[in-house]
Amino acid sequence: MAVLDDMRRPAPALDVVPPPAAPDLAAVRREVDAALATFLDAKEQSAPGPELPSLIAQLRTFLAGGKRLRPLLCVCGWYAGGGAGDHAPAVRAAAGLELFQAFALIHDDVMDASDTRRGQPSAHRALAAAYTANGGPADRAEEHGLGAAVLLGDLALIWSDELLHGASLTVRSPEQVLPLLDEMRSEVLYGQYLDLQTTGRLSDDVDTAVQVIRYKTAKYTVERPLHIGAALAGATAGVDASLSAFALPLGEAFQLRDDLLGVFGDPLETGKSVLDDVRAGKATVLMALAAQRASRRELRSLRARFGRRGLTERDAAVVRSILESTGARQAVEEMIRTRRDQALTALDNAPFPAGARAALRDIAGSATARQA
Incomplete structure (x- = not known):
């Protein structure tokens, strides 16, 4: 009877930890960093010669200090799409997106002739300095740095593809993921080309300036990472539509904030000079609004300084004064608020788990109110 009584007793509860209902954003950052380090360690160990590890070291340096916005959104997309259990595929894809961002930024700095990135020398500048430090002739340093940076960006692109495709192969429906990767890459290159076409003019x-940020930033930075994470979780088309309703206004607000920081930010916070955008002649929404509203005298003053390679801090102060007096700065602040509110309203009505909505709400706040 004792045996029967034992059989009738309920089995003791197993100590099973349920999967988290929402992403822990700080933990996701650590997981992505660990995935990147592990991947680059493996590449370094299998390098065909002693030259590649030095290039990998430069890539590690470049990756340090990034905001990891795209990886965070990718993992949030996994949860928004109903992902449950081990989110390792989303973390692997997230690491791939960070490598893709490294590719885009390294090439962007080459195109813009930027000297700094994240408070450090840009990749082509660092590679030029390393070349002379290793005995290379000084008169070839700049040429070497540019060529090596293009190759470094290409390497980041190739390895990004490896991580992203590897992540897609771990889920049941890779055919939902791969087309999104193709679209993302095409969209960002189109946005970069639009940016290149309008630079210096x-x-x-304003409409063209908004189109540039729609493709260069909003779709690539926010929408597609969310879509890729959701696709890895097997989400439905309805989830994708809700993600887009949140992502596109938020992505535009993110870039509008970036444009303001590019002129009014603190270089110690942003890691970039406040002269770069005006000196390069970036045709931002901020500058387009100023051109619309400027008096003839102000417009002449802007034209004399916009895109000028020899721009000084005194020149930049004049430009900032015009951006203030025309109301362009305040108008961009209002555009940021409007788009952030639009994104949050879309989030309130989205069919996502509550934890995913909370994480996305946190990201929306930090992406639009940031100082760097």
């Missing part, structure tokens, strides 16, 4: 065309 002071224009009052």
Whole structure:
């Protein structure tokens, strides 16, 4: 009877920890960093010669200090799409997106002739310095740095592809993921080309400036990472539509904030000079609004300084004064608020788990109110 009584007793509860209902954003950052370190360690160990590890070291340096916004959104997309259990595929894809971002930024700095990135010398500058430090002739340093940076960006792109495709192969429906990767890459290159086409031209065309940030930033930085994470979780088309309703206004607000920081930010916080955007002649929404509203005298003053390679801090102060007096700065602040509110409203009505909505709400706040 004792045996029967034992059989009737309920089995003791197993100590099973349920999967988290929402992403822990700080933990996700650590997981992505660990995935990147592990991946680069393996590449370094299998390097065909002694030259590649030095290039990998430069890539590690470049990756340090990034905001990891795209990886965070990718993992949030996994949860928003109903992902449960081990989110390792989303973390692997997230690491791939960070490598893709490294590719884009390294090439962007080459195109813009930027000297700094994240408070450090840009990749082409660092590679040029390393070349001379290792005995290379000084008169070839700049040429070497540019060429090596293009190759470093290409390497980051190739390895990004390896991580992203590897992540897609671990889920049941890779055919849902791979087309998103193709679209993301095409969209960001289109946005970069639009940016290149408009750079150096002071224009009052706000619509074109918004189109640039839609493709260069909003879709690539926010929408596609969310879509890729959701696809890895097997989400439905309805989830994708809700993610887009949140992502596109938030992505535009993120870039608008970036444009303000590029002129009014603190270089110690942003890691970039406040002269770069004006000196490069970036045709931002901020500059287009100023051109629309400027008096003839102000417009002449802007044209004399916009895109000028020899721009000084005194020149930049004049430009900032015009951006203030025309109301362009305040108008961009209002555009940021409007788009952030639009994104949050879309989030309130989205069919996501509550924890995913909370994480995305946190990201929306930090992405639009940041100082770096």
